[in-house]
Structures are given as C-alpha cells and as structure tokens.
Amino acid sequence: MLGHFYFGKFKDGILLTGDTGRWHFLSEKDFNSFVNDSTPKDTQQYQLLEADHFCYHGSEEAFIQENKYDIQTANSYLFEATSLFIFAVTNECNNKCIYCQANGGGQLKKMTKEVAEAAIRQIEKTPARVITIEFQGGEPLMNFPIVQYIVLNAQKLLPKKEIQFTIVSNLSLITDEIASFFRDYKVSVSTSLDGDKKLHDYNRPAADKTSSYESMLKGKQILESYGIKTGAIQTTTAQALSCPETIIHSYADLGYNQVFLRPLTRLGSAARRWNEIGYTPTQYLAFYRKALEEIIRINLNGTPMVEYHAALLLSKIMNGKAVNYMELRSPCGAGVGQIAITANGNVYTCDEGRMIAEMGDEAFLLGNVFQNGYEEWMNSSCCKAVCSASLLETLPGCCDCVYKPYCGVCPVVNYAINGSITKISKDRCAIYKGILDVLFDYLIEGKKEILHLFQSWSKSI
Amino acid sequence: MPGLIIDRDDVCLYVTEKCNSNCIMCPMSLDCRKRGSEMSTEEWEHFEEMIPDNVSHFTITGGEPFLHYPKLFPILKKINQLYPDAEVLILTNGRALAIPAIMESLSALITQRYCFAIPIHGSKETIHDDITSSPGSFRQSIIALKHLSETSARTEVRIVGHLLNIEDINDTYYMICGLKARIDVINLIAMEMTGCAARNRKKLWVNYDILCDKAENGIRQAILHGIDTGLYNFPLCQVPEHLWPMIKHSITASKIMYPKKCEECKKKDACGGMFYSTCLLNLCTIKPFRG
Numbered sequence: 001m002l003g004h005f006y007f008g009k010f011k012d013g014i015l016l017t018g019d020t021g022r023w024h025f026l027s028e029k030d031f032n033s034f035v036n037d038s039t040p041k042d043t044q045q046y047q048l049l050e051a052d053h054f055c056y057h058g059s060e061e062a063f064i065q066e067n068k069y070d071i072q073t074a075n076s077y078l079f080e081a082t083s084l085f086i087f088a089v090t091n092e093c094n095n096k097c098i099y100c101q102a103n104g105g106g107q108l109k110k111m112t113k114e115v116a117e118a119a120i121r122q123i124e125k126t127p128a129r130v131i132t133i134e135f136q137g138g139e140p141l142m143n144f145p146i147v148q149y150i151v152l153n154a155q156k157l158l159p160k161k162e163i164q165f166t167i168v169s170n171l172s173l174i175t176d177e178i179a180s181f182f183r184d185y186k187v188s189v190s191t192s193l194d195g196d197k198k199l200h201d202y203n204r205p206a207a208d209k210t211s212s213y214e215s216m217l218k219g220k221q222i223l224e225s226y227g228i229k230t231g232a233i234q235t236t237t238a239q240a241l242s243c244p245e246t247i248i249h250s251y252a253d254l255g256y257n258q259v260f261l262r263p264l265t266r267l268g269s270a271a272r273r274w275n276e277i278g279y280t281p282t283q284y285l286a287f288y289r290k291a292l293e294e295i296i297r298i299n300l301n302g303t304p305m306v307e308y309h310a311a312l313l314l315s316k317i318m319n320g321k322a323v324n325y326m327e328l329r330s331p332c333g334a335g336v337g338q339i340a341i342t343a344n345g346n347v348y349t350c351d352e353g354r355m356i357a358e359m360g361d362e363a364f365l366l367g368n369v370f371q372n373g374y375e376e377w378m379n380s381s382c383c384k385a386v387c388s389a390s391l392l393e394t395l396p397g398c399c400d401c402v403y404k405p406y407c408g409v410c411p412v413v414n415y416a417i418n419g420s421i422t423k424i425s426k427d428r429c430a431i432y433k434g435i436l437d438v439l440f441d442y443l444i445e446g447k448k449e450i451l452h453l454f455q456s457w458s459k460s461i
Numbered sequence: 462m463p464g465l466i467i468d469r470d471d472v473c474l475y476v477t478e479k480c481n482s483n484c485i486m487c488p489m490s491l492d493c494r495k496r497g498s499e500m501s502t503e504e505w506e507h508f509e510e511m512i513p514d515n516v517s518h519f520t521i522t523g524g525e526p527f528l529h530y531p532k533l534f535p536i537l538k539k540i541n542q543l544y545p546d547a548e549v550l551i552l553t554n555g556r557a558l559a560i561p562a563i564m565e566s567l568s569a570l571i572t573q574r575y576c577f578a579i580p581i582h583g584s585k586e587t588i589h590d591d592i593t594s595s596p597g598s599f600r601q602s603i604i605a606l607k608h609l610s611e612t613s614a615r616t617e618v619r620i621v622g623h624l625l626n627i628e629d630i631n632d633t634y635y636m637i638c639g640l641k642a643r644i645d646v647i648n649l650i651a652m653e654m655t656g657c658a659a660r661n662r663k664k665l666w667v668n669y670d671i672l673c674d675k676a677e678n679g680i681r682q683a684i685l686h687g688i689d690t691g692l693y694n695f696p697l698c699q700v701p702e703h704l705w706p707m708i709k710h711s712i713t714a715s716k717i718m719y720p721k722k723c724e725e726c727k728k729k730d731a732c733g734g735m736f737y738s739t740c741l742l743n744l745c746t747i748k749p750f751r752g
Binding site: 058059060061064065068 | 573613705706710727729730731
C-alpha cells in the first residue's frame, strides 16, 4: 500500500517528501512504477521507501501506530502554547534604516512601567512554562529603564515560569552599565549586521550621520569585554545582491559562526522604497545560492559557520524535528506561538502584525493589556483568522506542495501585499521554494562532506 | 523479585514488594507484599555502576517506592546528576507525598523530566478506599496530586477499571478533570490478572469492551479539558474504532500473549496483545478482524 506523501518534479526526476520530513528522489520511470505498485518488493529502492514510510504492508492501523510519534515530533510546536513575548518598548530609533518596518512615521512612544507590569501579569495565563521575553523597538535601549524594570521584575511576578530574556539592538547605546546588567541577568543580545561597513552604513544610516557600523562594533566590543557573545542577522537589499562573498566574510571577520540571510519583506519603509532597494525572488535566490556556496567553502576550509535558514529547514529534512520558528510552521506562530506588545499596551498577533499597526492599520490587534487578557486574545476572531489562514493543510497550492512538510505562510505578509490574509504572497512562496531547491540540489547530489556539514547544521539549533 | 531491570536504554528500579495499600486488584499476591523483599543493598548503593551509561528512561516502581524514601531520595539525586537528560517515571500511590516533610524534600529533586503516575480508583473516598482497603488513601492520593501539580513534574492519573468501579468510571474522569490541580494525563488501565486480581477475579472481571464503553464519556471529558488520555493494556478488538488513537502498546514484550483466535485477525500487527495471565485465564472474548 502507498503511504501518504507529497511529490513534485525536480530537475530530471521526481522528489517525494513525507510529513515526517523524510524524502526520496526517483527517476520518472521508477516513480511511475512505484505509484502503480509495480516496483518489486525485494529491491533496495522499495525497501528504503518502506523504511521511510512511503509505503507499507500490513494493516493501516499498524502503519498509523508506527508513524504517529514521528508525526508528533515533526509538529511538536502544536503541543506548545504562546511562548514568545515581544515587548516593543519604544518605536523611537537612532538609526534610519532604509528598509525600516517598525516605524511608520507615527507618534513616538515609550512603554511605561504601568504598561510593562500589566503586560507581564497577563503573561501568567499562557500555559507555556518556559517563555522568552524579547525586547524590540525601535531601538529598545532608547528605553533601557523599562528593559531593566522588566528583567528585574518579571521573574518575581511570574514565579512559575522559566523566563529567558533576549534583546534585539543596534548596539550603539551599549555602555559598561548596560553590558554588566545583561551579563548579570543573562540577557542574550542579538544585533543586525548587513555586510561590510559600506553596505551596513548604506542600509542602516545613523540619524546623527555617524557610522552605525562603527557604533555597532564599539557596542559589540564592550559586550565582549563582559563575556557576552552577540548573535547577528542580515537583511538583504538590492545593494547586497552583488556582494554575497563580502557579506559572508564580514561575518567571519567579526567572529560570527552563524549568519541568517533574510530576504527583504515588502513592509513599511521597504515597501515605499521598493524601486530603489527591492528585487525579484530570482535575484535573491541567485544571491542566496552564491552566499551558501561561500559559507560551505568557509566551513570546508575549517571555520564553522551556519546559515540559519538552511539549519531550520535541514532540521526538518534530516532529523524530522520541528523547530518552533514562527514563520515556518502550520499554523504559523501568530498569537498561538508569539504575541507582540507595544508601548501603549496594545497586543498584536506577532512582530509583523505590530509593524502593520505602526503603519496605521490595526488589522492584527488582539487586544490591550489593560482591557482584556490572554484568553480573550487567543479566542479573538483575529487570532482564529490568522491560524486558519496559515494552516497549510487547508490551503490550495500548499496542501499538496512537495515542500509542505517544511514550509509555512505568513498571513500578515499576504495581507500587506495582496490585501487578503489567505492570498499567498507569490514572492515569499518563490523564495522559500527556491531556498529548498538549493538545499535539495546539495542533498540529491549527495557529496559526503556536504551532507556531513548539513547534518551538523541541522543539529545546531 | 525486586531489583534493577535493564532493557537497553530503559532501566526499571523495582524498589520493593511492600505496599501501604492493599488493593483488591493488585497484580501481586498478598504473600508477596507481606514478604516485602526489596532491592539489594548493593543495588541501593551502587545502582549507577550496574546500569548502562546511555540510560534515557527510568521507571521507579514497587510495591510502593516511597515506603523507602530515605533510600530513594539519594537515588533520585544521583539520577539527576548522572543522567540529566533522562526521563523519570515514578509509579506510586502518592500517599506518602501527603506528608509535608516528605513532599518538601522531594520537591527539591523534581525537574520537568519527572512524571508521577498515581492510581485513583473512584470519584469519591468510599469507593476508592474500599478498593485499596486503606481508609484515608483517597484523600492522601488527591493531596499528592495537588502538591505535585505545584512542581514542574508531569502528573498522570491511572484508573484501573473493573467491576467494582465500572459504574463510577465516568464520574471518576469528571472528578479528576474538575480537580484544582494540573493533571497532564489520565490513562485507563485494563487489569493484569495475576496475584490478588486473579484470586478475586469473580468479584472483579468485566470484559474489556464493556469497560471501554462505560468509560467513553469520561475519556471525552478529559480530552475537552486538554488532558492527554490513553488506554493501557487493551487489545484492539476490545476498543471501538474511534478510540484507537488512545491505545498505547503498554504490555512488556515478555508478558504479551495472543489467544489462538488472534491468528485469524487481519489487524494483529497493530494490536498490543494481552497479558499472558489474562489470556491463560481465558476471561476475555476476542473478536478477530477477518475483513
């Protein structure tokens, strides 16, 4: 009997994937004989397909029992409640990034202690025991007193939760006092690094015309002197497309062993300036392919470095293990995996939902920390709408896509670009499909050293 | 006999035969519990030297393991230190944990890798205490569940179903769902017909399919409460098809037996079989799938 699987043309053959992440690549001829049940059962090919649950003999019930734990593992985030709480403590920033999505030019606001305390108290209701509080902005260090207040009080107000703190900052305002506070309270720090000084300063100009690259470096050094290792993420603009190697080397030169090559999302300032900084998925994918080649080269030369998209996807492909990355799950993490709280206490489905609000559209508002609570937010029609809009199993085009076991959709991006939460953004789809194409090219080619490297990436997260 | 039972990466510490309850359907015999032998001194003190390095799961069982809490706590401490990633399942009636001092010491050892499985035999004191022949045991087990739900451990309630509580099974599920305690799992357990259970079979035996039928409302209630539910030790043909996802293959391989009739069954490969003891007593009406 055939099991349940997805398939699609890939180069000169057919790629088959299963809900547990496993995959096979067959020639068209072999595929036809497999689906017509005429592959001899004693061949190695058939036995491998059976071992990976693409077919079975025996009863359907035994097949279900054999698969159910793997399927649970591949979807383990479904057993978790909201665990990521984004506190946008201010929308003010001292950088004027050309692609900024967090400030639509509206009123500048800083979170107050009253809002912070009310927000923390509401978090208690999430059934998740281990939670992350992530500070975002604007530049969150422009409201450091509230960051400090939350870190110092959250554990007291939530004695039953295990809380991890993380901050996303441009590092320009890091001082010894802040660094020692982060060290003492185990706040992990993430920053942005878009490439070398020239590209970084172009993408992320400082408001006071100084070099944001230099001030980021200075902040990084102060943190390092307190033993804090930062992480960094990259945003790709049109100006980055021509220099993937330079970008990778600027990461390696600063001692980063992970790079996250993120495509530009057409929101906020990026949407307004799309003609200047935007590009097509094909252009991004050519960039990604070259960048990944360079990262692989660096690794094979002895310096470990991970590309985060690849690691996320490879974890599903090679280990059948779900990573609770909010964008690549079904349903997406909006509301049920994360929420974002802004300075005025408004609660949104996710960071992207809050960005839409910064542009004046409250479509993704779940509630407010003073007016209602966790249960109302989760039961709001908005939360339900984004959940059902991101359930791949129900989306035409996604439900039978060969990459369905690894992918996810973003209702907020759909809404921003196509005006409907269910109208899939073609660009985003093309980019994820393209990244998976690049990875499967390597996997099918099957060079030992690259498979070995991919295996280590898949286990790095 | 008590001791260390090692099965690849799974180690069972069968701590003692002794128990402070006297359940009518206990799979151990009265003599055995009275004799009360326990793990050897060497096993108590050097168990870590006698087991593999890669243990991923510990089961601690008895009798009632907490009767030996002064010796058990150092063992838990060692497990925490030497096997920080291993899961620990403790099968207990929980009565000792109603004592604040014992619970307090235990709390310091509990991590989220711990799961405590505590049997509850009825929705109220009279039914439960009659089955355990131990006045006060219901109250104590419930207190234990409440205490444990304040820790990071998972809590599991086990309902062993038989003639003496079958009419109360649904109420038992409802009572547990309504407890002011965090219960993660409720499992319905089909009896293992050895020891007291075999001896008292006339008073106890009810066919598994009837038991399932009687419990169905309760099972639904538990699911509605977000409580994970399972059916332990039930052969496939005794469970209505819509409840099949609840079936856990819970019988240890060496104790499984399939009655002769099962040879005709088309779904035998999906069935966890029966305890050999139950099978030998020829109590259960098997309905092989022939289609």
